[in-house]
Amino acid sequence: MKLLCSVLLLPFCFGRLLAQCPLPSNLMNEAGEKLCARMFEHSNMYFDQSCSGDHLDSKNGDDYPYMPLGWGKKISSLVVANRCSLKVWSKSGKLGNNRTFNAGVFYQLKDYANGLFGNWNDAIQSYFCTCT
Numbered sequence: 001m002k003l004l005c006s007v008l009l010l011p012f013c014f015g016r017l018l019a020q021c022p023l024p025s026n027l028m029n030e031a032g033e034k035l036c037a038r039m040f041e042h043s044n045m046y047f048d049q050s051c052s053g054d055h056l057d058s059k060n061g062d063d064y065p066y067m068p069l070g071w072g073k074k075i076s077s078l079v080v081a082n083r084c085s086l087k088v089w090s091k092s093g094k095l096g097n098n099r100t101f102n103a104g105v106f107y108q109l110k111d112y113a114n115g116l117f118g119n120w121n122d123a124i125q126s127y128f129c130t131c132t
Contacts, residue, residue, distance in 0.1 A: 021051035024103045027081040029057050036060045036129035037086040037101075043076035043108045043121070050077040050107040058086065060131040065094045067125060075124040079105050084131040088124045090114055096125070 027035045035057050042053035056071050066072075072092070080086045082103045090096035097115050106112070110121035 036084045037080045039075040039078045047107040058129040062129045087128045089126040092125045
């Protein structure tokens with residue numbers, strides 16, 4: 001009986017370790033400021049865990065031809081706020097392939113083509129975020 005109770009309670013113990021992606025409609029930082037986008041490191045094969053890694057926040061108008069220190073080629077999933085768009089490039093200085101992500105949750109960037117054979121997982125080297 002104790003074993004059965006332990007097994008049934010186990011999911012509740014680990015429930016806090018899962019990080020559900022924020023909704024585009026209420027994307028805010030810890031200070032309560034509206035964000036344009038939030039980019040996450042290390043997506044997961046389970047969508048509900050794709051937003052559990054470290055994150056990089058972007059506000060309206062953020063323009064980074066070079067990624068902040070330690071963030072180049074590390075973005076694996078992202079959330080773009082409503083009425084916003086995030087344009088990304090595969091090379092520093094806004095060079096290489098580019099793609100625009102509009103409002104929504106993008107759980108696994110490996111599912112989005114970057115050129116003929118590549119994908120956007122760990123490929124973002126520069127970005128520009130805007131909201132209307």
